[in-house]
Amino acid sequence: MPAPIFRIDHLTKKFGDNTVVNDLSLQIQTGECLGVIGPNGAGKTTTIRMCLGQTGPDSGSIEAFGLPIPAKVREAKKRIGVVTQFDSLDPDFSCAENLRVYGRYFGLPIATIDARIPKLLEFAALQAKANVRPGELSGGMKRRLSLGRALINDPDLLLLDEPTTGLDPQARHLMWERLKNLLQQGKSILLTTHFMDEAERLCDRLLVLDHGRKIAEGTPRGLIAAHLESDVVEVYGDGAKALAQQHAALAQRVETSGETVFFYLREPRPLLQALGVDHSVRYLHRPANLEDLFLKLTGRQIRDDA
Template sequence: MPETLFDASHLTKRYGTATVVDDLSFHIDPGECLGVIGPNGAGKTTTIRMCLGLTEPDEGDIRALGLSMPRDERAIKAQLGVVSQFDSLDPDFSCSENLLVYGRYFGMAEPAIRARIPSLLEFASLSHKAQARPGELSGGMRRRLSLARALVNDPRLLLLDEPTTGLDPQARHLMWERLQVLLQQGKAILLTTHFMDEAERLCHRLLVLDHGRKIAEGRPRDLIAEHLEPDVVEVYGNGAVELMASPLRNLAARTELSGETVFFYTQDARPLIEALGREHPKLRTLHRPANLEDLFLKLTGRQIREDG
């Protein structure tokens, strides 16, 4: 069995009377990506802050890389790479200079940093932008530069907070490719994301949080099989909402309404699709397998939650 790189045990954090993280435990192994998903206010950010030593838990322990947080905070951070949700690149420095200055924060010798810069820029597909400043880069380029900067100290564990927020599909896919390379190299990743396709593509295991508590944990496909029916039929169009009160509901194990779309969750979609074709030919339907978004919505609800 590989050595566990990161182990959080019974983490609890309170602010006043509110418990924002409640008895949370998880671990990460080398070469593994653990995804943390949950609605706004689920405790994801506070969890990340405790992992980074920025917030001290009221209860619980964190061990990382064979060391203990917060006692060995500096030694742990020396082996961590962090990509925050919002860019913190220095706008006055070029891409190369951003990497150089960041490496100095780790006490690295300048020759050692300069030796790493070409390979880091190549990894981020930014070799041709070495002298460009962040303001001259696209959003995807800036995110890749942030990732390259997080790798300057050759960390064993990466903490990525919403790393592809605001990127177009092409930029997201390129970022995913780079993260897969890091996992193949044996680096571990703790990833928070709101994109369920990202979680399904990158994460070996998922941690689902709600109201500060772990409500599910496991491999994405295992969680889907455990909590959901295999087939989903989405029905929309004029009159679709009325299906919620129709006998067709009996052809599904479970139905949900979101906006003007009715979701039928079923073990076998064929009888339902045939009935819809006969009785409601003008309605539009989409038949698909259950996915992580369905899991997320079942476990945490469809109610929109504000930040905070």
């Protein structure tokens, strides 16, 4: 296997007594999308900040294209594109001007930048908005412009920190299409996300973080097969909890969240037969998915941002 283009080894970061990133290691190959998922406060954004040299690690190492970070971060950034959680577009410049000014940060010739701007506006589906300022754009348009801006230096690696947060379904699907196109071009992506469907659609491999520590890693389907039962039956309604007690022995695991009871099973037919004659509740039978994996590994309790 060729050497990874990006590598983190035993990375640790503390803020006071709080260990935010705990002995984290990962690597990314050319053309690969690695997803990082975890609850609020799991250490995802702090990891991205260390990868960009914005926060120094307490121990461990980071390499991009064989260059150590933060020591050689300026050189490494020439081949990296970044989309942060929050809008960092310049409100005083038009869409085209945002791309042009950002390109100058990389020392690119004006002719090169101007040749790329129409293609990036087309990539972002913003050809008609070239002279419009970001304040006049929708949230989805701003995120697409941020992605287009991240590509002005034609990077080999993209670091994307929750790039589709706050977008409506149509905008998210368009972003997914654009990201898939980039992967097909051979670019690599490190993606943090809270959307499990996004992780399953885009990522070749997933890393699950909790309390700063890696607790699982593998392909989306491989992780589901390794950690979960094959089938889930969700039961809703006033009688769901009583039914859970009555039929708990039919499932490998039973969990309750609000008025919903989740039956995790390897053989769903006996439970489905019992539910078929019980009209006091509603139910949904589906295959196990990444959301089930996330909740099993990190818990169902709400986390505050950390």
